[in-house]
Amino acid sequence: MEIKKGDWVQIHYIALNHEERVSHLPEDTKKVPFEVRIKGFLEDEKAEIGDIVTIKTPIGRLVKGKLEKVNPKYEHNFGEPIPELLKINKDKLFLSRDRGEKPQS
């Protein structure tokens, strides 16, 4: 797929390598770099995934990074129904007990 100037894309770059990070980090975070992802419009005439490109962000800032995605998808969603929550039922809640009584288990 040809990616061309003006396409909405996502770039990625490393802002700090792991050894450049702050010293007071948990062990797991110490081992990984500090990464950045930004979306914007491709400035280069054409490019391929993995190329170092320049984008123009929605406010007009030019940023350079590795081309990661084209027209990046919104990946979050409503999830799956949760059985533990589905069983909460208005009638059952009010059916139960009178004031002061301890609920049944």
Added chain:
Amino acid sequence: MDKSYKAVMERQIEIIKKSVGLDYTKYEIEGIAFDYEKMMNELGFSIEEIKRIQKETGVGDTPLVELKNINKLIKKFSDKGKGARIFVKDEQTNPSGSFKDRRASISVYMAKKLGYEGVIAATSGNYGAAVASQAAKRGLKSIIIQECFDSRGVGQPEILEKERACAGYGSEVIQVSVGPELFYYTLLLLEETGFFNASLYSPFGIAGIETLGLEIANQTKELTGKFPNVVVSTHAGGGLTTGTARGLKKAGAYSTKVIGASVDLRGLHMASDKDFNRKSFTTGHTGFGIPFAVFPDRSDVPRNAARVLRYMDRYVLVTQGEVFYMTELLAKLEGLQRGPAGNTSLVAAFALAREMKEDEIIVVNETEYTGAGKLPSAQLTFAKENGIQVISGDPIKDDKPGERIVIPEDPSQIGYIEIPMSQLKESYINQLIKRLGKSDFTQKEIEFISEEIREDEDSVKNLIKKLREESL
């Protein structure tokens, strides 16, 4: 210009000074002491003017709603004569769907007034959407920087939802991986762009929330004939609780107790790449709540305007499972599908109401919008994908942050964990001793601490003595 971590942090004071539109040195007294009230009052706006500025962009004047069905349920599960009435302030009716519009409205107004071209905010939550929305209304550019991904590139659904919202308002959204270097990166951007730092913790941000406390006091009085006995406020960085409490006082509600509530995530490390996606709440939890209460000046401005120990009467923790359960109850019993933030304090309110008298009033000071990524179904699906167990059971006894989320089986299981204020106050002094290496305090510093933790000077001196001996 040198963009290394060290070089940028060395330019911190200069960068902040240019970007916040305030000279904080004016309020310094000596050592740790500064004049908090002078800083808050020098904004030059009365609360009426703040209301007017907020009205210009459609912020505030949200409804106060009694939760009649939930209140009936509480009575069913309370002893005779007990079961206070709960009202919620439906803050989701603000333009971007949360009380954060109040906070953003004044910052963005100031940015415009002071001639900045744009605003920058470092936030993964509703504040980003609020800044982006207010900037759109006032014709300014905005950059939102969010801590979003772990090293696998996996993003928390609630934060991904916020990215969508901010981008929808026309913002540039910068998503970074886990770590405190978010602050470094924010400084770098402030320097590059010359934009205004719409910090969550500036006096502008806090003053904007005072209208919330004022409205709560006035609306409760209008509906019930009196001020609320208790206001429960979800506590993270401290702004909501501080601003609400200040507003209540401005309305004359001096005897209203302010209770902070956070989700219990103790044991999870906030800067850990692995723990990042093992929590189902991105705000309103102990990872912010405790550190910001006991050392507020850890924020991105020289002096944090959010100082909860000055205002919080009690601090309680609730569990993730309880908040998901309460979110369901609010939808199924009250027809209000709302996000997790306000439901944290609603859990605490539910448990507290059972202990309070039936003619007493509790107000939960916010709701927030919900949607994909924010709903319990989204969060719990994500939790399961990340190896977290989701079960029914006792939400407090069986809860294990980062390993197990326990959904209550019955409303009687809704409770809270009390964190004694004395513990937070001691921790505040300990932070001064340990972080700043303080061993002696001047009289002015003692006076300052006394105001900060609301203890008389002798008690402060005794506490310092005790903690210094313990630290040896």
